[in-house]
Amino acid sequence: MKKNDANSDGAENKKQHDLARNKSDGTDQFMTTDQGVKINDDNNSLKAGERGPSLLEDFILREKITHFDHERIPERIVHARGSAAHGYFQPNADASTYSKAGFLQDPNAITPVFVRFSTVAGFRGSTDLARDVRGFAVKFYTEEGNFDLVGNNIPVFFIQDASKFPDLIHAVKPEPHNEIPQAASAHDTFWDFISLMPESMHMVMWAMSDRAIPRSYRMMEGFGVHTFRLIDKNNKSNFVKFHWKPKLGTHAVVWDEAVKISGNDPDFHRRDLWEAIENGSFPEWELGVQVIPEADEHKYDFDLLDPTKLVPEELVPVTIIGKMVLNRNPDNFFAETEQVAFHPGHVVPGIDFTNDPLLQGRLFSYTDTQLSRLGSPNFHEIPINRTIAPMHNNQRDGHMRQEINTGRVSYFPNSLGGGCPYQAKIAEGGFASFNERIDARKVRERSESFSDHFSQAKLFFESQTEVEQQHIINAFRFELSKVETPEIRTRMLGLLSQVDKGLAQKVAANLGIAVPDKPEKPMNKGIGADADQNKHEPKAVKAAVQKSDALSMINNKTNSKTIESRVVAFLCSDGVDSQSVNAMKAALEKEKAVVKIIGTNATAITGSDTKKIKVDHNLLTVSSVLFDAVFIPAGKASAEALGKEEKAIEFLNDAYKHCKAIAADKEGITLLNHTNFILKLSDENSKENGVFTNEVPKSNLPQDFIEAMGNHRVWKRENSL
Ligand code: HDE
Numbered sequence: 001m002k003k004n005d006a007n008s009d010g011a012e013n014k015k016q017h018d019l020a021r022n023k024s025d026g027t028d029q030f031m032t033t034d035q036g037v038k039i040n041d042d043n044n045s046l047k048a049g050e051r052g053p054s055l056l057e058d059f060i061l062r063e064k065i066t067h068f069d070h071e072r073i074p075e076r077i078v079h080a081r082g083s084a085a086h087g088y089f090q091p092n093a094d095a096s097t098y099s100k101a102g103f104l105q106d107p108n109a110i111t112p113v114f115v116r117f118s119t120v121a122g123f124r125g126s127t128d129l130a131r132d133v134r135g136f137a138v139k140f141y142t143e144e145g146n147f148d149l150v151g152n153n154i155p156v157f158f159i160q161d162a163s164k165f166p167d168l169i170h171a172v173k174p175e176p177h178n179e180i181p182q183a184a185s186a187h188d189t190f191w192d193f194i195s196l197m198p199e200s201m202h203m204v205m206w207a208m209s210d211r212a213i214p215r216s217y218r219m220m221e222g223f224g225v226h227t228f229r230l231i232d233k234n235n236k237s238n239f240v241k242f243h244w245k246p247k248l249g250t251h252a253v254v255w256d257e258a259v260k261i262s263g264n265d266p267d268f269h270r271r272d273l274w275e276a277i278e279n280g281s282f283p284e285w286e287l288g289v290q291v292i293p294e295a296d297e298h299k300y301d302f303d304l305l306d307p308t309k310l311v312p313e314e315l316v317p318v319t320i321i322g323k324m325v326l327n328r329n330p331d332n333f334f335a336e337t338e339q340v341a342f343h344p345g346h347v348v349p350g351i352d353f354t355n356d357p358l359l360q361g362r363l364f365s366y367t368d369t370q371l372s373r374l375g376s377p378n379f380h381e382i383p384i385n386r387t388i389a390p391m392h393n394n395q396r397d398g399h400m401r402q403e404i405n406t407g408r409v410s411y412f413p414n415s416l417g418g419g420c421p422y423q424a425k426i427a428e429g430g431f432a433s434f435n436e437r438i439d440a441r442k443v444r445e446r447s448e449s450f451s452d453h454f455s456q457a458k459l460f461f462e463s464q465t466e467v468e469q470q471h472i473i474n475a476f477r478f479e480l481s482k483v484e485t486p487e488i489r490t491r492m493l494g495l496l497s498q499v500d501k502g503l504a505q506k507v508a509a510n511l512g513i514a515v516p517d518k519p520e521k522p523m524n525k526g527i528g529a530d531a532d533q534n535k536h537e538p539k540a541v542k543a544a545v546q547k548s549d550a551l552s553m554i555n556n557k558t559n560s561k562t563i564e565s566r567v568v569a570f571l572c573s574d575g576v577d578s579q580s581v582n583a584m585k586a587a588l589e590k591e592k593a594v595v596k597i598i599g600t601n602a603t604a605i606t607g608s609d610t611k612k613i614k615v616d617h618n619l620l621t622v623s624s625v626l627f628d629a630v631f632i633p634a635g636k637a638s639a640e641a642l643g644k645e646e647k648a649i650e651f652l653n654d655a656y657k658h659c660k661a662i663a664a665d666k667e668g669i670t671l672l673n674h675t676n677f678i679l680k681l682s683d684e685n686s687k688e689n690g691v692f693t694n695e696v697p698k699s700n701l702p703q704d705f706i707e708a709m710g711n712h713r714v715w716k717r718e719n720s721l
Helices: 014-020 059-069 162-172 188-195 198-207 255-264 268-278 333-338 357-373 377-381 455-462 466-482 486-499 501-511 578-590 636-643 646-657 666-672 701-710 716-720
Strands: 082-091 111-119 134-142 145-152 228-231 237-246 284-293 319-328 567-571 594-599 604-606 612-614 629-632 661-665 691-694
Touching: 014 111, 014 134, 082 134, 082 268, 082 333, 111 319, 145 237, 162 188, 162 357, 188 486, 198 455, 198 486, 255 466, 255 646, 268 319, 357 377, 455 486, 466 486, 466 501, 466 716, 486 501, 567 578, 567 646, 578 594, 578 661, 578 701, 594 604, 594 612, 629 646, 629 666, 629 701, 636 646, 636 666, 646 661, 646 666, 661 666, 661 701, 666 691, 691 701
Parallel strands: 567 594, 567 629, 629 661, 661 691
Antiparallel strands: 082 111, 082 319, 111 134, 134 145, 228 237, 237 284, 284 319, 604 612
16 A cells, blocks of 8 residues: 555544645656646746847746745744654543543544654754754644644743743854854853743753653653643543653663764654654554642642643653554655644643643744744645634635635624524534633732742752763753853852752862852842842742652653664674574564664675675764664674774774663674773673673574663663773
């Protein structure tokens, strides 16, 4: 079956049928102008004589160049760099008691989705491996209209109030005078702002952790961030936090690797997502919810409306309510990935908002931004944005209107049109906002319940393993070393000392400065000049949860150890032992890992049995940072030839440095003698350091290798570096 057939996922996918209306394929067709006139010569413009000037009447040239001149649209203000895929969502009906949303009721009903992952700060062409938050935006094409869950891979946000968003983004984007640096937070304006905004400390801890350099989009958690509401059919509301849990586990690369991937393959995450789907290895997530009864709104030591706080899973467990599978790559990047317009305000009956002041601001921003990005209030008509639910209203006209509304009535109420389109009763699926009682003064103020900025930053740090904590310390050292203004560094250390004194001291020691005795009183902190400053002084709170394994990628017991779709490099040259290659390949592929033959040429190498082995990548073009593990098959001639290749040695040295599993079979072991880590290894400690040397068929080499890959990294090695 052809991959992009509307029905190729076996399920009736209404969105694919809908998109099919707009698909165009030039195979076996004449080339025409936009007006349908067949083109006879697409290579030469119309001229007065062979060497003469071009003629204005050349409508073919004019049309072609004009279209080209207008090909670009503004990139997203944030989240400009991203990749997307189609798929479906299937509920398990566990949420049907809490929400009347149609797509959450029937475990047999499949809802098409389109999901876009992104970095935040970089421009459209920037590297995928920047230290950054990742966007995780899901559009559910439900029968009751589109529901967009526009989340991130980090469960909290930097700021509490929407009015600070432009400031935050201005601070993190390249500096305005010289537009440097690209896709990086390691510069003065970002840390200047952060150091004056204590509320950002929780998110900053996440952003400095390895969560900000994921191994793959397929290996990230997703979070709705804000507290939303689920509304049942009796109009009863429960608070909810949304979670996406990846089937492949949550994994990251290490910083040195991220830096090198950015040079080797800036499209690393984009390619990874694309290739996994093309190979039929469909990424999958479980959708989970933390449901909090309305009565418990004030039960916690944090405010549910404060987007800088998470609800520890120890307090409210995550209930899985369905799964999402991504099984189809887009046909056209611009038409789908670039033109998709997400909006947290796209909700369906059964889902509603809370008064989280960040969420409230977002409800304004996302339509507004599409007006400049997509150019018209008709962006909902772009195929990827179109709902599969019937759509009728009295909105009319505007740039690029596609719909041809018939009849004379475009207002409501009307009698000339028989009162149509008519309003839906709630029982008929009409959306009615949750009728929350609000009785308040009009103020520009922060709630005092938003004043604790450090407890959850501390919770996050203390929940990490030693290795993860060290990575956070290293990230602060890196970022603050790039800051040129000494006062900003000191101010940041003052804030860090409120999170963890040891952390602040370790960062300070590397910067060559001291931790200030007490944090500097930040200027104005984003609250009004007349406000009672003491009231808004960051307050320490005795948090109910001090440590949460769910926040650590290493400690999290539920983190998957599968090696499915992990990519293993086989370093090979002529004379490689074919049996060794085949045996290890079979063992890895049984676990659904992907094997890539890295050869000393671009085409094929000759195995020991004289058979040709197809090369996937020329050694010249790759580095170990692009793979999850390395295997050196047996074969004397191969090992000897590789020993002369600087690139092969560098490959192994980097794999070791980045704590990746390394295996070598028989003569392949001799290649390790050229590395700089051989001296750290002995027969006794080699295995525990994740370097497995043995004979493939006779030993448990493949099992050891697979187990080490399942643990993601051999962290022990990092301590001994
Ligand atoms: Fe966004 N955000 N955001 N954001 N956001 C946009 O909308 C904005 C926030 C998120 O793949 C923009 O269509 C404001 C939190 C994602 O197309 C813009 C505030 C979270 C994406 C915008 C926030 C997000 C965006 C830019 C604070 C996690 C990419 C282009 C009040 C819960 C969606 C666009 C995609 C995109 C505004 C804060 C996630 C400008 C004003 C918190 C995943 O409208």
